[in-house]
Amino acid sequence: MWRSIRKFFQFFVDKPIKKGAVLYDRYEVISVIGTGSYGIVYLCKDLKTNENRVVKQLRPSKRRIKKEIKLFENEISILRLLNHKSMPKLYDEFSNNGYFYYVMNYIEGENLEDQIFLNHKTFKETESLLLLARLLELVAYLHKNGMYHQDLRIPNILLKDKEPFLIDFGLSKQIVSVDPICSSSKELEMKQQDYYDLGDILLYLLYTTYSSNNKKVLPWTEELSLKKETVHLLKRLLRIQEPYSDISELSADLHAALLSKEK
Template sequence: MIKKIWSYFQDRPYPAGTVIGDRYELVKILGMGSYGITYFCRDQIGGRNCVVKQLKPSKKKTKQGGQAYEYETTLLQQLDHPSIPKFYQQFQHGGDYFFSMEYMEGRNFEDLIFEDQTKYNERESLRIIQQLLPIVEYLHENGISHGDIRIPNVMMDQQQHMKLIDFGLAREIANESDRDFNALGHFLLFLLYTTYVSDKKKEASWEEELTLRPSTRSVIRRLFELDEPYSSLRELSDDLTRAINT
């Protein structure tokens, strides 16, 4: 308990208006994760909006925290894709560790679903997954698993382009279970449940609650390895196309 209280005070975010690294004016906090605090900032030198991520002070002296920070910064410097934030700079401020990166325009699906109350029907949900696949494929071609494909980390801009953010849990692909299929299945279910209205008192499985076409049901079962698992994203893409056109 004492450790948690100490971490709470130690990990308090910098207040709005603070200038960190002698160039980044903190506008607002975007979020806090296990290892980091993310800020929306104004780059006073570059004249652009950006995102600055801080390694939590309580984590900077731990082996896991240091490794997570170094891995994410190294990884982002290696990636070059329009739907993935560009890495800008790694720096220290007040003894804390930071890095800056591109601010991606758009809304994440957590906000779209819970704030905007956006609903996605079956075909729309499948199309969103299909639009996301080229980004995931780019990562896999570079031997990287995102590791955290969830509604807060997937964005869509006004032109309906998909973006993938937050690489704090990304890792090198060591085996087939690292290929993000399970996460894609959960993301798809989140989209499908936006149109679900419960009329039952007891919770049931997604197969009992959702009324889906057999082709869509098959995609989800394979993503969760309930049936023969997918061997490639190309195979998944082909199944998504068939399900959309059914």
């Protein structure tokens, strides 16, 4: 019941800003390009620079909830630390009449989820492993700088000229504890969550070339015909076998899986 009431409330309160509206006397709304559980994302024109920008708004239905505001502010703090060509760059943040916004660069690219499900793009085993390798480079950058994405999913990956871009850092975290034992344990937990998500993405990619006439649902180890090195990599990513605790170990197994495809 309460969920239905909340959805009803959000339907009327979370109406997107209309095309042509100008935010902060600077950002003219061109279109809505995405909606998430706590944000609405707009493509805007920066009237000062004449460049396209992305503006994310905290959903109006959440703007009075301290927990949601804190999540929004956390995302801004993460974006402020990022300095990578394949990740968003924070340009601005502002509030107006109790509504919260921040501004990023516009990354041209196609959403990986749409490419798979709408455009029917497929990835063979080697292509899947190569894309995983590129994603792992981005995750390595984050982990090296004490950041953990925690929401690595195909909707949060853009592809441009086969190069992946990571977006949506709404659930991302940093290590801030002064207790080294607690920090080390938490760090490993967050690392392994990112690794698990990478395994989930790899499985999605591998299934894009799969078609079955078998009515019985089988585990992926039986449905997919993969090199044993790729199976080993996936089992550890997905915690079926001992999970990875270090990115160098993961990279070594990924390299081995790629080499096996060349034989």
